[in-house]
Amino acid sequence: MNNKINRDSMGPIESFYKSHIRESQPHAEAVRKATHHPIETSDEAGERPVSSQKASNESGNTVVVAPPEFRFMYPEFLPDPAMQYRNRLKEKLERMDMLQRRSVIEIPEFYTGSVMAVTVADANSPNKFSRFVGICIQRGGSGLRAWFILRNVVDKQGVEILYEMYGPLIHKIEVLRLERRLDESLLYLRDALPEYSTFPLDMEPERRLNNLVVPVNPLKVKLRPRPWLERWERQNLQGVEDLNLPQRFYDKAEKVAKPWEKYDLMLHYRKTIPAEEQEKIFAEVHSQLQQQDLKRKIRRRRGSDNDQ
Amino acid sequence: MNQADLSKLVSVLKVAVKPKPRLFSSPEGPAGRLKKLSATVTALVKYERIELNYPRAEEAQGYAERLISDAIRNGDCHKHTMEMADYWLNEKQLVHKLFKVLVPRYQNYNSSFTRLIHGPNTYPGYQPGTAILELKGNPFPSLQPETHNYHYWLHNVLLEEAKKEFRSAREERNAKTTESVTAGI
Numbered sequence: 001m002n003n004k005i006n007r008d009s010m011g012p013i014e015s016f017y018k019s020h021i022r023e024s025q026p027h028a029e030a031v032r033k034a035t036h037h038p039i040e041t042s043d044e045a046g047e048r049p050v051s052s053q054k055a056s057n058e059s060g061n062t063v064v065v066a067p068p069e070f071r072f073m074y075p076e077f078l079p080d081p082a083m084q085y086r087n088r089l090k091e092k093l094e095r096m097d098m099l100q101r102r103s104v105i106e107i108p109e110f111y112t113g114s115v116m117a118v119t120v121a122d123a124n125s126p127n128k129f130s131r132f133v134g135i136c137i138q139r140g141g142s143g144l145r146a147w148f149i150l151r152n153v154v155d156k157q158g159v160e161i162l163y164e165m166y167g168p169l170i171h172k173i174e175v176l177r178l179e180r181r182l183d184e185s186l187l188y189l190r191d192a193l194p195e196y197s198t199f200p201l202d203m204e205p206e207r208r209l210n211n212l213v214v215p216v217n218p219l220k221v222k223l224r225p226r227p228w229l230e231r232w233e234r235q236n237l238q239g240v241e242d243l244n245l246p247q248r249f250y251d252k253a254e255k256v257a258k259p260w261e262k263y264d265l266m267l268h269y270r271k272t273i274p275a276e277e278q279e280k281i282f283a284e285v286h287s288q289l290q291q292q293d294l295k296r297k298i299r300r301r302r303g304s305d306n307d308q
Numbered sequence: 309m310n311q312a313d314l315s316k317l318v319s320v321l322k323v324a325v326k327p328k329p330r331l332f333s334s335p336e337g338p339a340g341r342l343k344k345l346s347a348t349v350t351a352l353v354k355y356e357r358i359e360l361n362y363p364r365a366e367e368a369q370g371y372a373e374r375l376i377s378d379a380i381r382n383g384d385c386h387k388h389t390m391e392m393a394d395y396w397l398n399e400k401q402l403v404h405k406l407f408k409v410l411v412p413r414y415q416n417y418n419s420s421f422t423r424l425i426h427g428p429n430t431y432p433g434y435q436p437g438t439a440i441l442e443l444k445g446n447p448f449p450s451l452q453p454e455t456h457n458y459h460y461w462l463h464n465v466l467l468e469e470a471k472k473e474f475r476s477a478r479e480e481r482n483a484k485t486t487e488s489v490t491a492g493i
Binding site: 083139140260270273278 | 311
């Protein structure tokens with residue numbers, strides 16, 4: 001591998017995306033979800049090398065292994081890490097239901113910061129559907145309760161709508177611009193200047209320059225003058241411009257900060273699903289997702305052929 | 309947001325992890341709790357068997373397992389793991405011990421790396437009791453008696469033979485009683 005990337009300076013998400021660049025070679029197939037090239041691992045997340053989709057376990061049988069980026073593309077397949085709510089059977093049944101829904105509706109890959117358009121069935125609207133375009137500012141929930149919030153400014157009024165990804169009323173989810181931002185949660189857009197949250201309602205889907213890499217938009221947003229909805233200075237936001245607050249705010253933030261949580265290994269453990277379980281879950285789910293993807297591509301190709 | 313945090317990959321721990329952490333009061337507050345536990349983890353890595361109170365031992369076991377599992381998964385060139393080892397091990401030669409001695413020792417373990425044994429309790433027993441926390445594979449003699457029961461040990465051989473004799477004697481007796489019953493009819 002000639003392209004050495006210094007991962008120490010990067011955050012975990014950035015370095016994950018740089019790993020995509022490694023896989024993309026000019027002559028390689030653009031099959032992004034199936035990695036057939038060994039990934040050198042020195043990134044923050046400490047992922048083990050996935051040499052091929054079919055690895056062999058100790059007994060020598062081939063075991064299907066999902067690519068490591070699945071946990072970022074489909075985070076709702078991982079269960080709620082709180083131990084009180086873990087139930088393997090319930091999670092398995094939920095995953096089956098999620099795959100069933102995904103076979104009917106295409107739920108595309110998206111991240112916080114992507115601009116999306118969602119069409120929902122609405123009994124009270126004239127054409128029975130209502131479409132909303134917005135930037136995804138937050139996503140959460142696990143299993144069938146996975147949700148995301150889209151924000152837009154319509155007629156100078158900020159509007160946010162929470163959509164449940166697996167809800168039966170959802171008719172179509174389109175990603176108009178697939179990109180990432182420097183933060184996992186863009187709630188600060190509520191206190192930012194309105195131009196950062198405004199997107200035309202008739203926005204066309206943008207063509208991606210590089211199918212293998214999801215770009216990180218390093219935009220730094222300008223906030224309106226105080227008062228704000230939250231104390232942004234306490235949240236270590238990367239995607240906002242310098243807040244220019246009086247020093248007392250930063251002093252209080254330091255007083256209130258919990259720097260020891262960075263070292264609390266058990267706290268991190270309780271907030272996440274262990275890697276072995278993640279691998280098991282995605283190995284279960286990955287072949288079905290791939291099949292669905294293929295079927296959709298074939299249907300689309302057939303559709304375009306019929307049009308011609 | 310109850311989605312799992314994806315920024316770090318952790319290995320599954322082979323010890324029972326309780327849903328809530330135990331709090332330890334200290335003058336420095338929550339920071340002091342981690343400082344106390346780091347002292348315990350340092351002592352565990354240094355001496356490989358320590359005797360202490362049960363609540364602290366149980367908490368420290370989790371942190372020690374996490375540290376060792378991170379070291380095994382990521383190795384010593386990983387920045388985050390080195391920062392954690394630097395914080396949790398107060399003596400710097402123990403960081404070397406962790407990566408050069410403990411990681412190769414536990415590389416292929418499928419079980420936990422530590423063992424928590426209940427120690428002597430002081431009567432009348434209002435306190436949670438003491439515990440002994442040790443790293444597996446330590447050079448000291450084992451604290452717990454061997455629980456093996458091999459079939460070739462003399463008493464087991466004699467017991468097997470005695471059982472066989474008893475069973476054959478019972479069958480003979482049953483055969484005799486059925487004969488007498490059929491003869492009687």
